[in-house]
Each structure stands twice: as structure tokens, then as C-alpha cells.
Amino acid sequence: QLQLVESGGGVVQPGRSLRLSCSASGFTLSTYGMHWVRQAPGKGLEWVAVISYDGSDKYYADSVKGRFTISRDISKNTLYLQMNSLRPEDTAVYYCAKDRYGDHSACLDFWGQGTLVTVSS
Amino acid sequence: SYVLTQPPSVSVAPGQTARITCGGNNIRSQSVHWYQQKPGQAPVVVVYDDSVRPSEIPERFSGSNSGNTATLTISRVEAGDEADYFCQVWDSSSDHWVFGGGTKLTVL
Numbered sequence: 001q002l003q004l005v006e007s008g009g010g011v012v013q014p015g016r017s018l019r020l021s022c023s024a025s026g027f028t029l030s031t032y033g034m035h036w037v038r039q040a041p042g043k044g045l046e047w048v049a050v051i052s053y054d055g056s057d058k059y060y061a062d063s064v065k066g067r068f069t070i071s072r073d074i075s076k077n078t079l080y081l082q083m084n085s086l087r088p089e090d091t092a093v094y095y096c097a098k099d100r101y102g103d104h105s106a107c108l109d110f111w112g113q114g115t116l117v118t119v120s121s
Numbered sequence: 122s123y124v125l126t127q128p129p130s131v132s133v134a135p136g137q138t139a140r141i142t143c144g145g146n147n148i149r150s151q152s153v154h155w156y157q158q159k160p161g162q163a164p165v166v167v168v169y170d171d172s173v174r175p176s177e178i179p180e181r182f183s184g185s186n187s188g189n190t191a192t193l194t195i196s197r198v199e200a201g202d203e204a205d206y207f208c209q210v211w212d213s214s215s216d217h218w219v220f221g222g223g224t225k226l227t228v229l
Contacts, residue, residue, distance in 0.1 A: 107169035
């Protein structure tokens with residue numbers, strides 16, 4: 001049974017850092033591309049970052065490039081998002097999601113329930 | 122960067138057909154995916170690769186893609202279909218994944 005459980009969200013001051021985790025079960029991260037997608041309160045979905053199935057490729061949205069880093073620990077089957085220099089506009093629910101078959105064009109066929117990050121002084 | 126345009130809202134009576142569009146430059150050359158999101162829940166894919174429906178999704182959901190517009194069609198709409206719907210593609214020119222702005226489907 002597939003499961004994705006995000007953690008690490010919370011309230012953080014602008015300029016500070018936070019690391020999100022996404023623990024996967026029922027499949028191995030080394031088989032699928034993994035994404036972070038966020039949703040600001042009352043807004044639409046915004047893609048944040050992806051790491052390819054083999055870990056060789058990492059891509060970021062322009063809004064987070066240079067501040068956020070996606071990574072994974074295969075031994076723990078866990079995906080991470082290190083978020084530095086946080087801004088109020090980074091406030092959102094952050095979802096991790098797996099792609100369907102490890103290809104760049106594949107849909108996101110399974111999502112976690114999300115973790116809320118609030119950036120406020 | 123690639124832009125996907127959706128109408129903010131679509132309203133339809135129960136039993137009727139809802140069509141939600143997703144516009145993009147030459148979108149027919151892309152694989153378009155559609156997600157349904159109900160309040161307080163994570164998104165769920167309802168159509169992928171333009172027109173493929175996951176086995177757990179009702180046959181009432183279908184997709185098409187032609188020219189500059191992809192369309193999600195929901196036949197015999199039910200109250201439970203009321204949700205936000207998002208289209209999504211991978212933009213190979215920028216290696217960015219792009220979502221449309223979303224369409225709120227209201228069942229009258």
C-alpha cells in the first residue's frame with residue numbers, strides 16, 4: 001500500500017530555514033521521479049522541484065531556485081526539501097508526489113496529504 | 122515560460138456535461154494531465170497523457186487534446202464532482218512542470 005507522509009512544516013520567521021521530509025512506503029524512491037508541489041492559501045497548485053528517479057537530475061521553479069534544495073535518502077526511502085531564506089510568499093501547504101513511471105512527462109499519480117509552512121514574523 | 126490558461130469557474134446542472142478547457146501554445150504536442158482537488162484534500166489525477174483514465178476513476182471522466190486547447194469532459198455530472206480541477210504539463214524547453222490556474226466546478 002502506497003503511502004507518502006510529509007513532516008517538518010511549521011511557523012518560521014522570514015529569512016530562516018526549514019527542512020521538509022516526505023517518508024515513502026509501498027514503493028522505492030529510486031524507481032520514480034519525486035516532486036514537491038505547493039499551494040498557497042486559497043490559491044492554485046505551484047510546482048516547486050523534482051528529483052529524477054536515479055537522482056541525477058534536479059529541477060526547480062524560478063521562484064525557489066537558489067534557495068530550495070531537493071534531495072533524498074534511499075536508505076530511509078525519504079525525500080527532503082531544504083528551504084533557506086524563506087519569504088512570506090513561501091507560505092503554503094507543501095505536497096510531495098511521485099510520478100507515474102519515472103519519466104519527465106509523467107503525471108503525478110500519488111500525493112501525500114501535505115504539510116503547512118507559514119513564514120511570518 | 123509555458124503558460125496554461127483555464128477558466129476560473131464552470132457551472133453545470135446535475136446530469137449535464139461539464140467541459141473544462143486548458144489553453145496553451147500548441148498544447149497538442151504536450152502530454153496533458155488533469156487533477157481533481159476537493160477542499161482539504163490532496164489532488165488526485167483523473168486523466169493523464171491527454172485521455173487515459175486511471176482505473177479507479179469513473180468512465181464519466183474523459184480528456185482530449187487538439188490544437189491549442191486540451192479539454193476535460195465530465196459526463197452526467199454528480200454533486201460529488203464539485204471540486205477544483207487543474208491541468209498540468211511538462212515544459213521540456215525549461216524543464217519546468219507547469220500547472221494551469223485551476224477551474225472551480227460548481228454543480229448547481
